[in-house]
Amino acid sequence: MKENAKITVSPKVWTPKQIEEAWELKQKLGTNAMYISGGTWVQLRWELGEAVPNHLIHLGRIEDLPKVKMSSDHSLNISAFASLAACRSSPDIHRYWPILAEAARNVGSPAVRNQGTIGGNIACGYGDLIPALLVLDAKITSFDGKQYITDELINFLNQNPSDKIITEIHLQKSANSSNKTFYKKIGRREAFTLSLLTIAGALLVNDKNEVEQARLAVGGGDMAPKRLLICEGQLKGKVLTEELCQRAHAQILQEFQPHTDRYTSSHYRKLIAANLLIAGLTDALY
Structure with a gap:
Protein backbone atom coordinates (compact mmCIF):
# COMPACT_ATOMS: atom_id res chain seq x y z
CA MET A 1 0.00 0.00 0.00
CA LYS A 2 2.99 2.30 0.21
CA GLU A 3 2.78 2.64 -3.54
CA ASN A 4 -0.77 4.03 -3.57
CA ALA A 5 -2.03 7.57 -3.20
CA LYS A 6 -4.61 8.10 -0.46
CA ILE A 7 -8.20 8.19 -1.68
CA THR A 8 -11.42 9.59 -0.31
CA VAL A 9 -13.90 7.18 -1.94
CA SER A 10 -14.53 3.51 -1.31
CA PRO A 11 -12.36 1.22 -3.45
CA LYS A 12 -13.83 -1.08 -6.08
CA VAL A 13 -13.75 -4.72 -4.99
CA TRP A 14 -13.11 -7.44 -7.59
CA THR A 15 -14.02 -11.07 -6.82
CA PRO A 16 -12.23 -13.48 -9.19
CA LYS A 17 -12.98 -17.18 -8.87
CA GLN A 18 -9.66 -18.49 -10.21
CA ILE A 19 -6.05 -17.76 -9.30
CA GLU A 20 -5.21 -16.96 -12.91
CA GLU A 21 -8.09 -14.49 -13.14
CA ALA A 22 -6.90 -12.71 -10.00
CA TRP A 23 -3.38 -12.48 -11.37
CA GLU A 24 -4.55 -11.04 -14.68
CA LEU A 25 -6.61 -8.40 -12.85
CA LYS A 26 -3.57 -7.30 -10.85
CA GLN A 27 -1.47 -7.02 -14.00
CA LYS A 28 -4.20 -4.94 -15.63
CA LEU A 29 -4.81 -2.62 -12.67
CA GLY A 30 -1.15 -2.31 -11.69
CA THR A 31 0.05 -0.47 -8.59
CA ASN A 32 -3.42 0.97 -7.99
CA ALA A 33 -4.67 -2.45 -6.86
CA MET A 34 -3.84 -4.99 -4.18
CA TYR A 35 -4.86 -8.52 -3.25
CA ILE A 36 -6.93 -9.07 -0.12
CA SER A 37 -8.30 -12.21 1.48
CA GLY A 38 -10.03 -11.49 4.78
CA GLY A 39 -9.39 -7.76 4.38
CA THR A 40 -8.36 -7.18 8.00
CA TRP A 41 -4.94 -5.78 7.04
CA VAL A 42 -6.56 -3.18 4.79
CA GLN A 43 -8.96 -2.27 7.58
CA LEU A 44 -6.06 -1.86 10.01
CA ARG A 45 -4.17 0.47 7.68
CA TRP A 46 -7.35 2.43 7.02
CA GLU A 47 -7.94 2.78 10.76
CA LEU A 48 -4.41 4.18 11.04
CA GLY A 49 -5.23 6.79 8.39
CA GLU A 50 -2.98 5.29 5.72
CA ALA A 51 -3.57 4.95 2.00
CA VAL A 52 -5.92 2.37 0.50
CA PRO A 53 -5.75 1.58 -3.23
CA ASN A 54 -8.61 2.22 -5.63
CA HIS A 55 -9.00 -1.48 -6.43
CA LEU A 56 -9.10 -4.48 -4.09
CA ILE A 57 -8.83 -7.96 -5.60
CA HIS A 58 -10.64 -10.22 -3.15
CA LEU A 59 -9.32 -13.79 -3.15
CA GLY A 60 -11.99 -15.18 -0.81
CA ARG A 61 -14.04 -16.73 -3.63
CA ILE A 62 -11.15 -18.99 -4.64
CA GLU A 63 -11.85 -22.27 -2.83
CA ASP A 64 -9.73 -24.85 -4.64
CA LEU A 65 -7.85 -26.14 -1.58
CA PRO A 66 -8.81 -27.86 1.69
CA LYS A 67 -8.35 -25.48 4.61
CA VAL A 68 -6.06 -27.57 6.85
CA LYS A 69 -4.97 -31.06 5.79
CA MET A 70 -2.48 -33.50 7.30
CA SER A 71 -0.62 -35.61 4.74
CA SER A 72 0.43 -39.24 5.09
CA PRO A 110 -12.57 -13.15 17.61
CA ALA A 111 -14.16 -11.23 14.72
CA VAL A 112 -10.73 -10.44 13.28
CA ARG A 113 -9.62 -14.07 13.62
CA ASN A 114 -12.79 -15.30 11.92
CA GLN A 115 -12.23 -12.96 8.98
CA GLY A 116 -8.45 -12.73 8.69
CA THR A 117 -6.51 -15.46 6.88
CA ILE A 118 -3.08 -16.98 7.31
CA GLY A 119 -2.16 -16.07 3.74
CA GLY A 120 -3.07 -12.44 4.29
CA ASN A 121 -1.08 -12.37 7.53
CA ILE A 122 2.00 -13.47 5.59
CA ALA A 123 1.40 -11.42 2.44
CA CYS A 124 1.24 -8.12 4.31
CA GLY A 125 4.86 -8.70 5.31
CA TYR A 126 4.38 -7.77 8.98
CA GLY A 127 1.94 -10.37 10.31
CA ASP A 128 2.22 -11.69 13.86
CA LEU A 129 2.19 -15.29 12.60
CA ILE A 130 5.38 -14.81 10.59
CA PRO A 131 7.87 -15.18 13.49
CA ALA A 132 6.20 -18.46 14.51
CA LEU A 133 6.23 -19.72 10.92
CA LEU A 134 9.88 -18.73 10.50
CA VAL A 135 11.05 -20.82 13.46
CA LEU A 136 8.85 -23.70 12.29
CA ASP A 137 10.77 -23.56 8.99
CA ALA A 138 7.57 -23.16 7.00
CA LYS A 139 7.45 -23.37 3.23
CA ILE A 140 5.19 -21.31 0.99
CA THR A 141 3.57 -22.18 -2.32
CA SER A 142 2.70 -19.18 -4.47
CA PHE A 143 1.57 -18.41 -8.00
CA ASP A 144 3.72 -16.03 -10.05
CA GLY A 145 1.52 -15.77 -13.14
CA LYS A 146 3.08 -18.76 -14.88
CA GLN A 147 3.57 -21.50 -12.33
CA TYR A 148 3.24 -22.54 -8.72
CA ILE A 149 6.51 -22.26 -6.80
CA THR A 150 7.31 -23.69 -3.36
CA ASP A 151 10.08 -22.03 -1.37
CA GLU A 152 11.14 -21.55 2.23
CA LEU A 153 9.32 -18.71 3.96
CA ILE A 154 12.60 -17.00 4.85
CA ASN A 155 13.45 -16.80 1.13
CA PHE A 156 9.92 -15.80 0.13
CA LEU A 157 9.99 -12.81 2.49
CA ASN A 158 13.21 -11.54 0.94
CA GLN A 159 11.34 -11.15 -2.33
CA ASN A 160 8.25 -8.96 -2.75
CA PRO A 161 5.31 -11.00 -1.38
CA SER A 162 2.78 -8.60 -2.94
CA ASP A 163 3.94 -9.66 -6.41
CA LYS A 164 2.70 -13.21 -5.89
CA ILE A 165 -0.47 -14.97 -4.75
CA ILE A 166 0.15 -17.26 -1.79
CA THR A 167 -1.84 -20.49 -2.10
CA GLU A 168 -0.51 -22.84 0.58
CA ILE A 169 1.65 -23.00 3.69
CA HIS A 170 3.53 -26.22 4.46
CA LEU A 171 4.83 -27.44 7.82
CA GLN A 172 6.86 -30.59 8.46
CA LYS A 173 6.33 -32.47 11.72
CA SER A 174 9.51 -32.64 13.79
CA ALA A 175 10.98 -36.13 13.99
CA ASN A 176 12.22 -35.35 17.50
CA SER A 177 9.62 -34.99 20.23
CA SER A 178 12.10 -33.07 22.42
CA ASN A 179 12.01 -30.06 20.09
CA LYS A 180 10.97 -27.05 22.22
CA THR A 181 9.14 -24.03 20.85
CA PHE A 182 7.92 -20.76 22.33
CA TYR A 183 6.06 -17.63 21.22
CA LYS A 184 5.27 -14.30 22.85
CA LYS A 185 3.51 -11.16 21.68
CA ILE A 186 3.57 -7.73 23.29
CA GLY A 187 0.80 -5.41 22.10
CA ARG A 188 -2.04 -3.08 22.93
CA ARG A 189 -5.63 -4.08 23.60
CA GLU A 190 -7.26 -2.49 20.57
CA ALA A 191 -8.45 -4.95 17.93
CA PHE A 192 -7.03 -2.93 15.04
CA THR A 193 -3.50 -2.11 16.15
CA LEU A 194 -0.07 -3.37 15.22
CA SER A 195 1.74 -5.41 17.86
CA LEU A 196 4.69 -3.76 19.58
CA LEU A 197 6.78 -6.92 19.45
CA THR A 198 6.50 -10.61 18.60
CA ILE A 199 9.16 -13.24 19.27
CA ALA A 200 9.37 -16.95 18.56
CA GLY A 201 11.91 -19.69 19.05
CA ALA A 202 12.52 -23.36 18.28
CA LEU A 203 15.25 -25.28 20.05
CA LEU A 204 16.48 -28.86 19.80
CA VAL A 205 18.75 -29.98 22.65
CA ASN A 206 20.25 -33.49 22.83
CA ASP A 207 20.91 -35.72 25.85
CA LYS A 208 24.25 -33.98 26.43
CA ASN A 209 22.42 -30.64 26.65
CA GLU A 210 24.02 -29.54 23.38
CA VAL A 211 22.05 -27.29 21.06
CA GLU A 212 21.60 -29.24 17.84
CA GLN A 213 19.31 -26.68 16.25
CA ALA A 214 18.18 -23.17 17.12
CA ARG A 215 15.83 -20.84 15.29
CA LEU A 216 14.95 -17.42 16.73
CA ALA A 217 12.72 -14.80 15.11
CA VAL A 218 11.49 -11.31 15.95
CA GLY A 219 8.89 -8.95 14.49
CA GLY A 220 6.23 -6.45 15.46
CA GLY A 221 4.91 -3.08 14.40
CA ASP A 222 6.13 -1.98 10.98
CA MET A 223 9.26 -4.14 11.27
CA ALA A 224 9.60 -6.96 8.77
CA PRO A 225 9.97 -10.15 10.85
CA LYS A 226 13.42 -11.72 10.64
CA ARG A 227 15.49 -14.62 11.89
CA LEU A 228 18.42 -13.87 14.20
CA LEU A 229 20.87 -15.95 12.19
CA ILE A 230 24.08 -14.84 13.91
CA CYS A 231 22.71 -15.63 17.35
CA GLU A 232 21.43 -18.98 16.10
CA GLY A 233 24.90 -19.82 14.81
CA GLN A 234 26.49 -18.96 18.15
CA LEU A 235 24.10 -21.32 19.95
CA LYS A 236 24.40 -24.31 17.62
CA GLY A 237 26.74 -27.02 18.85
CA LYS A 238 27.22 -25.43 22.26
CA VAL A 239 26.21 -26.83 25.64
CA LEU A 240 23.15 -24.91 26.80
CA THR A 241 24.17 -23.14 30.01
CA GLU A 242 23.22 -19.93 31.79
CA GLU A 243 26.49 -18.43 30.58
CA LEU A 244 25.64 -19.27 26.97
CA CYS A 245 22.22 -17.67 27.43
CA GLN A 246 23.89 -14.51 28.74
CA ARG A 247 26.12 -14.35 25.65
CA ALA A 248 23.08 -14.91 23.46
CA HIS A 249 21.32 -12.01 25.21
CA ALA A 250 24.21 -9.69 24.34
CA GLN A 251 24.20 -10.90 20.73
CA ILE A 252 20.45 -10.27 20.35
CA LEU A 253 20.91 -6.69 21.58
CA GLN A 254 23.55 -6.23 18.90
CA GLU A 255 21.86 -8.10 16.05
CA PHE A 256 18.27 -6.87 16.45
CA GLN A 257 18.03 -3.25 15.32
CA PRO A 258 14.37 -2.12 15.45
CA HIS A 259 13.35 1.47 14.88
CA THR A 260 11.69 3.91 17.24
CA ASP A 261 8.08 4.79 16.44
CA ARG A 262 5.28 6.74 18.10
CA TYR A 263 4.50 3.84 20.43
CA THR A 264 7.87 2.73 21.78
CA SER A 265 11.62 3.19 21.49
CA SER A 266 14.17 1.05 19.72
CA HIS A 267 15.93 0.40 23.04
CA TYR A 268 12.73 -0.89 24.66
CA ARG A 269 12.02 -3.27 21.78
CA LYS A 270 15.59 -4.60 21.80
CA LEU A 271 15.62 -5.18 25.54
CA ILE A 272 12.21 -6.86 25.70
CA ALA A 273 13.00 -9.05 22.67
CA ALA A 274 16.28 -10.19 24.21
CA ASN A 275 14.66 -10.86 27.59
CA LEU A 276 11.77 -12.86 26.12
CA LEU A 277 13.97 -14.91 23.80
CA ILE A 278 16.42 -15.76 26.57
CA ALA A 279 13.52 -16.67 28.87
CA GLY A 280 12.45 -19.18 26.23
CA LEU A 281 15.98 -20.58 25.97
CA THR A 282 16.34 -20.75 29.74
CA ASP A 283 13.15 -22.81 30.03
CA ALA A 284 14.91 -25.50 28.00
CA LEU A 285 17.51 -25.79 30.76
CA TYR A 286 15.00 -27.17 33.23
Missing part, protein backbone atom coordinates in the same frame (compact mmCIF):
# COMPACT_ATOMS: atom_id res chain seq x y z
CA ASP A 73 4.06 -38.15 5.60
CA HIS A 74 2.99 -36.09 8.64
CA SER A 75 3.39 -32.77 6.89
CA LEU A 76 0.63 -30.18 7.15
CA ASN A 77 -0.79 -28.24 4.21
CA ILE A 78 -2.71 -25.10 5.11
CA SER A 79 -4.69 -23.22 2.50
CA ALA A 80 -3.67 -19.57 2.36
CA PHE A 81 -7.39 -18.82 2.60
CA ALA A 82 -7.79 -20.64 5.93
CA SER A 83 -8.97 -18.25 8.64
CA LEU A 84 -6.86 -17.54 11.70
CA ALA A 85 -9.69 -19.06 13.74
CA ALA A 86 -9.38 -22.30 11.75
CA CYS A 87 -5.64 -22.38 12.44
CA ARG A 88 -6.26 -21.76 16.11
CA SER A 89 -8.82 -24.56 16.42
CA SER A 90 -7.11 -27.21 14.26
CA PRO A 91 -6.37 -30.34 16.37
CA ASP A 92 -3.29 -31.11 14.24
CA ILE A 93 -1.84 -27.62 14.68
CA HIS A 94 -2.52 -27.74 18.42
CA ARG A 95 -0.79 -31.11 18.74
CA TYR A 96 2.27 -30.71 16.54
CA TRP A 97 2.74 -26.95 16.03
CA PRO A 98 1.30 -25.34 19.20
CA ILE A 99 3.09 -22.01 18.77
CA LEU A 100 1.21 -21.45 15.51
CA ALA A 101 -2.09 -21.98 17.34
CA GLU A 102 -0.85 -19.61 20.04
CA ALA A 103 0.15 -16.98 17.47
CA ALA A 104 -3.27 -17.21 15.80
CA ARG A 105 -4.99 -16.91 19.18
CA ASN A 106 -3.17 -13.64 19.85
CA VAL A 107 -4.26 -11.86 16.67
CA GLY A 108 -6.95 -9.25 17.29
CA SER A 109 -10.49 -10.02 18.41
